[in-house]
Amino acid sequence: MPTTIDSLLRDLTADDRSVWRAAEDRLVALGIPAVDSLLPYVSEGGPSRLKWGAESVLQRLGDEALPRLREIRRQGPGRLRGNALKVLVNLGGAEYLDERDRSALERLVRIKLMDERPVRVPSEAGRWLAFPADRLDDALAALGLHDLRPATTAMGVAAATKATDSLEFQDSQGKTRTAYRVFITPAFETWLEELPIQNWRLLWGNSFIDQLDGFTLADKLSERCGEAHFYVVDPYNSAENWYVARDGHGVRSFGSYDHPRFQGEPLPFEVEYREDADEDEAEEYAEGVPYARTAADLISVEPGRMPASGTHGHGWLATTHPAVPNSRFKGALPLS
Known part of the structure; x- marks a missing residue:
């Protein structure tokens, strides 16, 4: 058996698609005896083709692999325990872990949070609420x-x-619904002392924002929070959007492909840009500021590397339905 598994693992690295697909199929057919041999290659260090193949086989084994993975977590061998944990979370989320492992992960997160400065949130692209x-x-x-x-x-x-x-997921009436997971950042200080709001949290959640519409979400937030913003930076489509809502209604927005591109009355920072523009910038800022990151920097906070001195508290994961906790979402997450 070891010789057979070793040869199949070598075949997973083959350039010929039919060879590595056949090797995956045979390893899946072997079932539990293949788990220990596949686990070493789940870590980041192995050859890409072998890593992908090993992960694919374990994913296809699914629940069949659970007893052995949990046994490894409890009894070893020690060199496989970390990868067994990763595979368990990838297969079914934290719900697939036993209470001891869940408690250990929660403790590890708390320890990491004690030394989490400075932090960084994506700045090159994305969409977020503030x-x-x-x-x-x-x-x-x-x-x-x-x-x-x-x-x-x-x-x-x-x-x-x-x-x-x-x-x-199926709700209590048997209707198919969708739950989303979002991340709320620590509180970040603005660098402009004259702003009325000095600390902001950002909310990230690609599917949540895409499906429930970031503009609508900003309106809802502002109705309860007084003010909220929605930002989009999309280099692929050469597009940017920024949107300011107050007391449940939009008051100012810019969109690269909106018609008109600006809506609402210019905000004070835009007026300053227009007044300070030189001859080369006059047309660029004639109607307002067309850059999401610039707007964020001057009315809330610009994403990127956040100074430790201006970061307060910690972030939170949350979901959009009480019947779907964070533990239901699949995938191992980096802690730092």
């Missing part, structure tokens, strides 16, 4: 969020932008 940091409870109520769990920023950003951030 709301006053001291209105967290109002924001949760406005967006219908549940199951708040402390999370490091690296963990939260991955959960809301890279890992599985939506899943379908």
Whole structure:
């Protein structure tokens, strides 16, 4: 058997698609005896083709592999315990872990949070909401969020932008619905002392924002929190949007492909840009500021590397339905 498995593992690295697909099929057919041999290659260090093949086989084994994975977590061998944990979370989320492992992960998150400075949130691309940091409870109520769990920023950003951030489920009436996972950042200070709101939290959640519409979400947030913003930076389509809502209604917005591109009366910072523009910039700022990051920098906070001195508290993971906790979402998340 070991010789057979070893040869199949070599075949997983083959350039010929038919060879590695056949090797995957045979390893799946072998079932539990293949698990221990596949686990070493789940870590980041192995050859890409072998890593992908091993993960694919374990994913296809699914629930069949659970007893052995849990046995490894409890009894070893020690060199496989870490990868067994990763596979368990990838297969079914934290729900697939036993109570001891869940408690250990929660402790590890708390430890990481004690030394999580400075933090970084994506700045090159993305879409996010911003709301006053001291209105967290109002924001949760406005967006219908549940199951708040402390999370490091690296963990939260991955959960809301890279890992599985939506899943379908059956509600109590048997209707198929979709739940989303979002990340709410620590509180970040603005650098402009004259702004009325000095601390902001950002909310990330690609599927949540895309499906429930970021503009509508900003309106809901502002109705409960007084003010909220929605930002989009989309280099692929050479597009940017920024939107300011107050007391439930939009007051100013810019969209690269909107018609007209600006709506609402210019905000004070835009007036300053227009007044200070030189001859080369006059046309660029004639109607207002057409850059989402610039707007964020001057009316809330611009994403990127956040100074440790201006970061307060920690981030939170949350979901949009009480019947779907964070533990239901699949995928191992980085802690730092």
